[in-house]
Amino acid sequence: MRSLLLLIGIAFLLFNVWMIGRASLTFLQPEFDRGFLRGRESYFYGVYQWGLYAHIFSAPWTILIGLLQFWPKVRREWAGVHKWLGRIYVGLILLFAAPGGLIMGWKAIGGMGASLSFVLLAIVWWGSSFMAWREARRGRWAAHRRWMIRSYLLSLSAISLRFLSFLFALGDVSGTTSYILIAWLSWLPQLLIGEICLLTSRQRPFYMGEHPS
Numbered sequence: 001m002r003s004l005l006l007l008i009g010i011a012f013l014l015f016n017v018w019m020i021g022r023a024s025l026t027f028l029q030p031e032f033d034r035g036f037l038r039g040r041e042s043y044f045y046g047v048y049q050w051g052l053y054a055h056i057f058s059a060p061w062t063i064l065i066g067l068l069q070f071w072p073k074v075r076r077e078w079a080g081v082h083k084w085l086g087r088i089y090v091g092l093i094l095l096f097a098a099p100g101g102l103i104m105g106w107k108a109i110g111g112m113g114a115s116l117s118f119v120l121l122a123i124v125w126w127g128s129s130f131m132a133w134r135e136a137r138r139g140r141w142a143a144h145r146r147w148m149i150r151s152y153l154l155s156l157s158a159i160s161l162r163f164l165s166f167l168f169a170l171g172d173v174s175g176t177t178s179y180i181l182i183a184w185l186s187w188l189p190q191l192l193i194g195e196i197c198l199l200t201s202r203q204r205p206f207y208m209g210e211h212p213s
Contacts, residue, residue, distance in 0.1 A: 010067065012159075013063060013067060013156075013159065014064075016158075016159045016162060016163070017060045017063050017064060017159075019162070020056075020059075020060050020158060020159075020162065021060045024056040024057060024060070027052060027053070027056060030044060032044070040107070043107065047103060048103060048104070048107060050100075050103075051099070051100040051101075051102070051103025051104055052100065052103075052104055053100070054096040054097070054099065054100030054103075055096065055097055055100030055101045055103075055104055056100075057096075058092040058093075058096035058097040058100070059092075059097040059100075059101075059155070059158050060158070061088075061092055062089055062092050062093055062097055062152075062155045063155050063156065063158070063159070065085050065088060065089040065092075066089060066148075066151075066152040066155050068085055069082060069085055069086060069089060069148065069152075070148075070152070086133075086136065087133075089129075090129050090130070090132065090133045093125060093126065093129040093151070093155070094126060094129060094130060094133075097125070097155075098122045098123075098125045098126035098129070099122070099126070101118060101121065101122040101125070102118075102119060102122035102123070102126075104118065105117075105118030105119040105121070105122055106119065108183065109176075109179055110176050110179040110180045110183060111176065111180075113176075113180035113183070114179055114180045114183040117180070117183035117184045117186075117187075117188075118183060121154065121157060121186075121187050124154060124191075125151065125154040125155070125157075128147050128150040128151040128154060129147075129151040131143075131147040132144055132147035132148040132150075132151050135147055146198050149194055149198065150191065150194060150195070153187075153190050153191050153194045154187055154191060156190065157186045157187035157190075160185070160186040160187065160190060161182065161183075161186035161187075164182045164185055164186055165182055168182060
């Protein structure tokens, strides 16, 4: 049963990454009369455009790479692969996904309430990913794992945002207030739940032979 639920979860992640990636391609030929870019033509070209592209074309890869990074076989038997995938994961977030999300956050639908959520998300995502990299460099594997869990939970916010938007639309709930609520629910609850799990559980420490720097 546990294996079946795990497979369903992975399939759900992969399906959503594929959907996000496919939707991202439409922004290469922006349409300002519908969808996400509606009403953004006045400030799209320039900083916002490149922030959008940096975010949408890097964030899906962080979900895929992060999924592989938590696979025990990769971590224990393919140490070199795990090491380089970790560098790519962190690099994508620090250089592209989080900064791009920060730029997009200032112009979020829903005004200041949503903007505050997305800006804070970008900052915390960047910070947790940087801490994961730093702890790995120091050989502190237990701390590295905790920060990576936080970082990956925030990487998954893209899927949470999409899923919550679908649920709200299904319930015919729309408007500025609902989008602000979705903005906060897409990352804060899962981060808090993850933090509670980390605080209440005893994690077996990693050793040099198990987890590469």
